[in-house]
Every structure is written in structure tokens, then in C-alpha cells.
Amino acid sequence: MPPRKSPQVPFIQSLDRGLTILRSVALSPQPVSLGEIADLLDIDRSSAFRLAHTLRRRGFLACPPGRKDYVLGSSMWTLSHQYDWSNMLVKVAHPELKLLATQINETAHLAIREGKNALFIDSAHATHVIAVAGQTGELVPLYCTAHGKALLADADERELRAQFGAGPLQKYTKNTITSIKALAKECDQIKQRGFATDESEYGSEMRCVAAPIRLGNELIVGSIGISAPALRFGRELYPDYAAKVCQVADRIGQYLSGAETKP
Amino acid sequence: MPPRKSPQVPFIQSLDRGLTILRSVALSPQPVSLGEIADLLDIDRSSAFRLAHTLRRRGFLACPPGRKDYVLGSSMWTLSHQYDWSNMLVKVAHPELKLLATQINETAHLAIREGKNALFIDSAHATHVIAVAGQTGELVPLYCTAHGKALLADADERELRAQFGAGPLQKYTKNTITSIKALAKECDQIKQRGFATDESEYGSEMRCVAAPIRLGNELIVGSIGISAPALRFGRELYPDYAAKVCQVADRIGQYLSGAETKP
DNA sequence: TACAGCATTGCGTTTTATGCAACAACTCTG
DNA sequence: CAGAGTTGTTGCATAAAACGCAATGCTGTA
Secondary structure, eight states: OOOOOSOSSOOOHHHHHHHHHHHHHHHOSSOBOHHHHHHHHTOOHHHHHHHHHHHHHTTSEEOOTTOOSBEEOHHHHHHHHHSOHHHHHHHHHHHHHHHHHHHHTSEEEEEEEETTEEEEEEEEOOTTSOOOSOOTTOEEESTTSHHHHHHTTTOOHHHHHHHHOSSOOOOOSTTOOOOHHHHHHHHHHHHHHSOEEEESSSSTTEEEEEEEEEETTTEEEEEEEEEEETTTSOGGGHHHHHHHHHHHHHHHHHHHTTOOOOO | OOOOOSOSSOOOHHHHHHHHHHHHHHHOSSOBOHHHHHHHHTOOHHHHHHHHHHHHHTTSEEOOTTOOSBEEOHHHHHHHHHSOHHHHHHHHHHHHHHHHHHHHTSEEEEEEEETTEEEEEEEEOOTTSOOOSOOTTOEEESTTSHHHHHHTTTOOHHHHHHHHOSSOOOOOSTTOOOOHHHHHHHHHHHHHHSOEEEESSSSTTEEEEEEEEEETTTEEEEEEEEEEETTTSOGGGHHHHHHHHHHHHHHHHHHHTTOOOOO
């Protein structure tokens, strides 16, 4: 039998169109005119006008002063800022976090960026292992921890300077990276290979692997990783742990990006 | 004749409803169930389902793993982050900036927050006045400039510590605030009165007044202010300048928040 | 196991969104 | 300066889309 081609769930056409408008306006570097909207959706200008008007009335679109074309409105800004994304991240990631912790039998952490720090927002401990550093709620520097560096993966030198200033960075241990240039290079590597490490750069005798969680394989919204005392976590374990962490980070990212669970 | 009560422009009902759903989900600290959505809009469950489904398919809503209720989806996050808000801010603010500069006959600046710095994204110079510090593109510290402190107005002590760490802040001039506690108090004052000042706290012999630009009288998205050498800009000018700056900041904020230009 | 609550689907009806056409404001062009 | 061509906006009749109702699954519970 042929695969069902028609979607069983009917779509609300006008809502769908409105969201498409929102998307195209958001992704366009320029204000979008009514004609472009009508073209894009292949509908009449009057319809486009009414859709755009509703979006504008709700604050999702706006018109630059004097102009008649559309840009994103304040609602998008406000709503996405007021929303507690970390909460959502925790909910999605927690099962994976637990799985990771039990698989490897170490502590797994979930972190997000908060200013120039990484903030641990969740963790899962292997049952019989003594808790290591990095409790939920703790803030650690971005530039000298695996989680922090994972969160910085996409930053270039200019961006790093904006965050940390021109001067040298505080040296916590003998392994701490203190120059912006070196940090930029490290970030680049992390971006390439997909994970970051912490060779006792902040706390001594600790190792950590962390991978950025990306929305749509782009935007970094958090990081997931495993930490353990260097005694138990030897360098030879990096490949294995890193692979697992990357896989999990990727799965979480896919899920957050709205991957469908198609039967 | 009576004022026209019926809105001349017809509304797209289903789009409007969809946006209302988006709003309520974004503002709810908890996932929102189908029933709640149906209740909120006073429509049938089936309709609510189809609307929510459309939003989900487009990534504006998502379901937590395993659960059947709704949270914000990644599209909101992605779209609002990829969007170049500063560009919009510049476009809206530039005329006001020019007006301000010519009225007072000094230089006016527009800034946004970028990490722990304020970034000047636009400026307007009075015709015959020599340019002062703060060119477009320049980064200045948040804690010791009027623009920076305006951008920090809503921060509490905890937030400030997260940004600047526990240690004392770098002292640029004899007036630089170096303790977080003092900074927190200053921010509180700024929030109360609506504007921030810079008493040569960063550059010497310079004064500046700046006010935060707020979305919906809440979220701070930028700052606008006037700078001048202390020689020309005496303390006695603060009240007048501050009032003007606040008024302009407010107007820009109102506009950005989607104020309608009703005839 | 049966029931209760909720999500999901089918279907006929009615609302509602749509395209057409006309109008207005404005720009470009000859 | 005038006329032709855009582009934004409103009115209206029709066609289609969205809606509510009711029936069907699905899941968790007494």
C-alpha cells in the first residue's frame, strides 16, 4: 500500500501563514514589504495585509517609524526573554543526564551561560560515587572550565575580548589559559571537534569533558559534561567519554530543535 | 457623530488565537495543557488542539519528552536571537538622537549591552561641536559609565556579582565605583529616578547622563544619553538634560513596544 | 476490568478568511 | 506637470477553511 501522503492532522492555514511571515521577517536582514510577503506565500496582497496587521496589533511585527514595511516587533523579544529556558532545558536533559551518569558511573552536569560564567543548572550522580565539585547553582568561570569553554565554542577573538577585556585572565591553576589569543584558538578547536576539556584549569586534580548543546546545529544554549577526579578520569578515557557526551548533547539539541518522533 | 467603535481592519481570528496561545505559554512558568488553552480562548478542545498542533509543527511550541502539554519551542529562541535587534534600535532611535543632539547642542549616544560592556551603536553630534569620546563601535565598561549603569539599572547585587565577580572593580579615575555593594545601591537609585550619570568615573573631565530604554516599561534593551566635557556640562545642567534624556528614552521605548500612531 | 479524563479524528455546518475589484496615496517617468 | 505604475488599504460576495459536536482512542486509576 502507498504511504499516507495526506497529513492526518489538518493545519490552520492562516495561523501557519502568519508564522511563516514571522519567520521570514525574522530571518530577513531588511524590513519586509507587503508585496514580498504576498509573493512569498503566493496570496493576494489584501490577505497578506490582514495577516501582517494582526501580527502587528499583537506586537509580533512592527513598522519602522514612517515606513510601511515590517520588522520584528517587541513581543518576540519580550516573550523569549521572559521565558525560563533553563527550566525547559533541565526538563529535556535530565533523563539523558541520568543515563550518562549511570553509564559512565561518574557525575554528569548541565550548564548554561550566565554573563561571563557558566551556571550549573542540573546534575546527576552515579549512586555510589562521592559528589564532586560543581553543585547545581554554582557559578564557574567560562574560560577555564570544560562547560564554560563549550559554551564559548562559537566565540571569536573579538567576542572574547568584549567579554573578558584585553588584559590577561586570572590564573587559577598552572594549566589555566590566561591569554585571549590562546583561548580563541582553544575555542576554535572545540568547535571543530565538538567537545571541550578541562585539564585541571580551574580546580586542581579534576578533569571534565563537556559538549555544547546546539539549537538547530547552530546556536549554543547550554552544555553537558562529565567531571571526575583526575585519579579516576585518566586521559585515556577522553575519547570514549567525549564521544558519549557529544552524542547526548546532540540528542538533546535535536530534541530541543523540535525533532519529530515519527512512528 | 459617535466614535467608530468597530475596528475597520478585520482580524484574522485563528492567527490571533494562535498568538494568544504563544503569549500565554511564554508567560506561564509551567507547561500549558490543551485544556487550559481551550479554557483561555473559550473554544472547543479540538480547535485548541489544531491551533497548538500548527504552532508545534512550526517549532513555536514543543512538548516536553513524554508529556502532552506545551512549552515554548525553539523557533522563538532561534528567531529572536538571529534577529539583529540593534539595527532596529538604531533605526528607531536615530531621529530622536539627532533631535536631542541639536536641542542640547552636545553629542548624544545610543548604546546596548554586550557582555560586561556597553557598546555604542549610534551617535549624533551637534554640528559645530568637536566630537567627544564614545565613537560608534566603542566598548566601555558597564559599571563606570552612564550608559553602562543605565543598562544595569534593574540588576540586583546578586546579578552584579555574577557579572563582575566578587573582587573589587578596576578603578579608572578617583570617582570610579569599585565595590559591588555601592554599585548595587547606585543601580537602585538609577532605577528609581530613571537616569544614570557619569561623574568622570571612566574618562576624566567628562560628564554624561543616560537613561535606559525599556520595552513595555520593563525590559531594558538599550540606553540613550548625552556626553560632554565637564567644562561645558556643569552639574547644574543635570536636571534639564536628564529630563530631556528620560523623555526621549521613554518615547523610543513606547515606540518599540508597539505604540500605535492613531490618527 | 471498568471507568474517567484527556488527546485526537471525522464530519456537517457556519463562520471566516480570501480573492477580486475599486480606491487612495505615493513614486517614477516621460 | 501630468499620467502611468506601484503599493497600501477597504468593501464585498463567495468559496473554503475553521469550528463545534460527537465519536474514537489512549492512559492511568479505583
